[in-house]
Amino acid sequence: MSPLRLRSGLPAAPSLTRNLCSTTRISSLPPTHIPPVISADNSTALDSFPLLFEDQCLQLTSALSLGTNIYGLGEVFASSGFRGDVSTDGCVATIQTMWARHFSDHVDQNSYDSHLIYLEHRYNATTKCSQTHGVFLFSHAVPLSYTAGSDIILLTPPPSNVSLVEYRLIGGTLDLYFFSRPSPQKVIEYLNETREQVQRMRDADIPLEGALRFSLSLIVAYEGLRDGQVIWNNINLYHAMRDFMVDPVSFSPEGLTQHADHRPHVERKEQEPTLSQLCDPLNVRVKRTTLYTPFANALKLGSSSVLAFCYEFPDEHELFAVDRQFLVGRDILVAPVLTPNVSTVEGVFPGQGLVTWRD
Numbered sequence: 001m002s003p004l005r006l007r008s009g010l011p012a013a014p015s016l017t018r019n020l021c022s023t024t025r026i027s028s029l030p031p032t033h034i035p036p037v038i039s040a041d042n043s044t045a046l047d048s049f050p051l052l053f054e055d056q057c058l059q060l061t062s063a064l065s066l067g068t069n070i071y072g073l074g075e076v077f078a079s080s081g082f083r084g085d086v087s088t089d090g091c092v093a094t095i096q097t098m099w100a101r102h103f104s105d106h107v108d109q110n111s112y113d114s115h116l117i118y119l120e121h122r123y124n125a126t127t128k129c130s131q132t133h134g135v136f137l138f139s140h141a142v143p144l145s146y147t148a149g150s151d152i153i154l155l156t157p158p159p160s161n162v163s164l165v166e167y168r169l170i171g172g173t174l175d176l177y178f179f180s181r182p183s184p185q186k187v188i189e190y191l192n193e194t195r196e197q198v199q200r201m202r203d204a205d206i207p208l209e210g211a212l213r214f215s216l217s218l219i220v221a222y223e224g225l226r227d228g229q230v231i232w233n234n235i236n237l238y239h240a241m242r243d244f245m246v247d248p249v250s251f252s253p254e255g256l257t258q259h260a261d262h263r264p265h266v267e268r269k270e271q272e273p274t275l276s277q278l279c280d281p282l283n284v285r286v287k288r289t290t291l292y293t294p295f296a297n298a299l300k301l302g303s304s305s306v307l308a309f310c311y312e313f314p315d316e317h318e319l320f321a322v323d324r325q326f327l328v329g330r331d332i333l334v335a336p337v338l339t340p341n342v343s344t345v346e347g348v349f350p351g352q353g354l355v356t357w358r359d
Helices: 184-201 253-265 270-289 290-301
Strands: 004-009 057-064 070-076 094-097 112-122 129-135 150-155 162-169 173-182 326-328 332-335
Touching: 057 173, 070 094, 070 150, 094 184, 112 184, 129 184
Parallel strands: none
Antiparallel strands: 004 173, 057 162, 070 112, 094 150, 112 129, 129 173, 150 162, 326 332
């Protein structure tokens, strides 16, 4: 594992706004036109609105093997399946936005969380073995104070003989870690160990213990002020879900003040019903791990509970592009996902005949 760190320069003040404190008028912004990388695909173009560029934007491009097997870079409901679309075989490339948002399951759009690691898995026809390496962007995967908006692009510009991965960041740093291991599982395990080690060095930046617990407060305090927990950290306290606009009714300023003043004087025994309500579901999961084995393993080993075939069968290269089947844990095989209005689909049984699958 080796780190790579790049830091952007200080932002330069554009001459057109030198005498202005702030302006968002279109007339004050220079026209901008960036044509698409692939002429038939406008998703990589920035030609619909003016932009103001400063030198705080970061961009890093790296060459990959042509049509490489890329997995990761979530959270997104990708139409290409588990394997990343690098715009070969008639596909149109991947633009993955790394900005978590509370959104429903829309295809090819970023969703609730950001996972800034990808795995590149390749098969060696000479040795009949596979190898995996992972690239983890740590600087944009830590608490919110470190993050900035970013896009990660996977594509193969025609007529290039290589595929590309490109990071585009709005400020911040590029703090990249590279992991090389024989299998995807080993890469993720090593990543988990490294994250723990690096986080220990950043202990001063970890939030207070009380602030780490409490989207759980929403269980009892979704609608307004109640003595359920200490912190609301979801968007429900905002007026019409708009940031920095507290709901004047459910979370009125007067009520917030009284609530804050009252909290230090509340005895613990008055909180027991709430604490028990929050803890009991978690205790059930811990005590009955046999019912949650795939998820318990995911927690202990740092691996996903839903796996592409290459995780468990890294040397079966014919499985790398299978996107309509997957594993839950290491032992549960999910049959092909049915296509609408189709009564039968074809699937595969991995393991080259050496694994017994039971219905």
